[in-house]
Amino acid sequence: MANAIEINNLTKKYGRKVALDGVDLTITGGKIVGLLGPNGSGKSTLFKCLTGLLAFDGSAKIYGEEVGVKTKSIVSYLPERTYLDMNMTAKEVFDTFKTFYKDFDIVRAYELLATLKVEKDVRLKTLSKGTKEKIQLIAVMARKAKVYLLDEPIGGVDPAAREFIINTILTRVNEGSTIVISTHLIRDIEDILDEYVFINGSKIVSCGNVKDVHSQGKTVDEEFREVFRCL
Amino acid sequence: MFVKIFKHAFLRPLKTVLSLIAVSLIAGILAGFCKMMSKRVDSDHLFKVFRSLSSLSTFAISILTFAQITVVCTSFHKAVATDEAYFTYTLPATTGQQVGARYLSLLVWNTISLAGVILSHFLKALFTVKFSISNGGVESPPMRLNEIILMIEIIILVVISYLSVVSHVQFGIVFANALSLKLKRKLSSFLVGLIFFLEFVILVITFILSLDWVIRKTFLGIDFIHLLLWILILLMGGLGSLTYFLTYKFMGRWLNVA
Structure with missing residues (x-):
């Protein structure tokens, strides 16, 4: 399987503060990868670099292309905050995604919306925070993208919502696509991960295969605690 | 992508701005009508009422025009400088397309707003100004x-x-x-x-x-x-x-x- 993401010596500074310090990382295609680390470790910054939201030093390639216009068309990104216009309805959100992204599967989006039991013509501002986040997730996951970057998709939502989110991620349209999920709630997503990447203090601390960790009789959560206890 | 971004940016404030322009046109008609009535009434009291209404309506046109421009600028601000920027800047478009399409949208909307204010004042003038196509036989x-x-x-x-x-x-x-x-x-x-x-x-x-x-x-x-x-x-x-x-x-x- 080709490399979905190749990052070489990526450095991002906010003024004097180093957010990412010479990060090297390779993620192979078709995997579900957990980008795991405490708050402020650089997870969101790494995603922003990969989506072209932040300029950085070094190199970051997605399916062989440097981050830019081409990669934006194959990357579906869920930021940690709601970025939709609250005056829009779910229908308008989907129509907007359909307009801008050729790979947006509107039928799939409505199927997922039906499971939420939300009317398509209701304005987002009238919905709860959790429902807004779910609609945003639906819009992001209804794209047949090659790479999905999901920043804290289960942070701040109730257990029932977490189940919906995890199921939506698992039933992704593109079987060969790569999903990178950033979170600090490892236990909740451990079962769906193929690989893990631990990040802390602006550096990649450790990465590996989830099966390998399990074969040692440990969980990723335990491995995470072990690694971070040593730091 | 340029056309898509332009269309998206242009359609966003459509309902609000068109509503404001419609109100502005009504204010123009009202201002003109009140001004015309103020010239026709005999009562001093009614003259003052119509005159005040005319002034208020004229003032409303200015406020509404300002509101239209604010709505258009706010729409641009929201797209590039709030959380919505996460959507804006992850679109598969070049910076040139983003800037150009949004500039064009601002330009078109401001032009429409200006046309709206001109039309409002024209409607106001229709009630009071006598237009003459003839120039009295004098050749320019x-x-x-x-x-x-x-x-x-x-x-x-x-x-x-x-x-x-x-x-x-x-x-x-x-x-x-x-x-x-x-x-x-x-x-x-x-x-x-x-x-x-x-x-x-x-x-x-x-x-x-x-x-x-x-x-x-x-x-x-x-x-x-x-x-x-x-x-x-x-x-x-x-x-x-x-x-x-x-x-x-x-x-x-x-x-x-x-």
Whole structure:
């Protein structure tokens, strides 16, 4: 399987503060990868670099292309905050995604919306925070993208919502696509991960295969605690 | 992608701005009607009422025009300087397409708003002004070549100035947002406002001085007027291009979402 993401010596500074310090990382295609680390470790910054939201030093390639216009068309990104216009309805959100992204599967989006039991013509501002986040997730996951970057998709939502989110991620349209999920709630997503990447203090601390960790009789959560206890 | 972004940016404030324009047109009709009635009524009390209503409606046109421009600018601000920027900047578009399409949308909306205010005042005038197509049989003297050129130059200056103002507005929003990553948002907006105010003062002084020269054109000659107008055209064009270029630079590199 080709490399979905190749990052070489990526450095991002906010003024004097180093957010990412010479990060090297390779993620192979078709995997579900957990980008795991405490708050402020650089997870969101790494995603922003990969989506072209932040300029950085070094190199970051997605399916062989440097981050830019081409990669934006194959990357579906869920930021940690709601970025939709609250005056829009779910229908308008989907129509907007359909307009801008050729790979947006509107039928799939409505199927997922039906499971939420939300009317398509209701304005987002009238919905709860959790429902807004779910609609945003639906819009992001209804794209047949090659790479999905999901920043804290289960942070701040109730257990029932977490189940919906995890199921939506698992039933992704593109079987060969790569999903990178950033979170600090490892236990909740451990079962769906193929690989893990631990990040802390602006550096990649450790990465590996989830099966390998399990074969040692440990969980990723335990491995995470072990690694971070040593730091 | 340029067309898609333009369409998205253009359609966003559509309902609100068109509603405001409709109200503005109604205010124009009301202002004209009240002014006409104030001239017809005998009662002093009714005269005052109609006169006040006419003034209020005229004032409302100005407020509504300001509101339209605010709505259009807010729509741009939301797209590039709030959480919605996460959507804007992850679209598979180049910076040139983003800046160009949004500039065009601002330009078209501001033009529509201006057309709205002109139409509102025209509707107001319809009630009170008597138009006459005939010029009383007096033939206007034919325009000289120099006057035609002068008129074209003034039109070019007005158009270039207008394009430049829209570019300034776009840059102001982008620059204030970029500054707000370092400074407090209110302070950033204040600084940008101050910079533009100073620029405006300098331009006004330049215009006043130019006007003074125009008035004394008999001493300076028509060639000097042409030269002056072209200096102003180049100045406004240069400032417009500079702010457009800076918008491009800021949106491309420095206007990153925090």
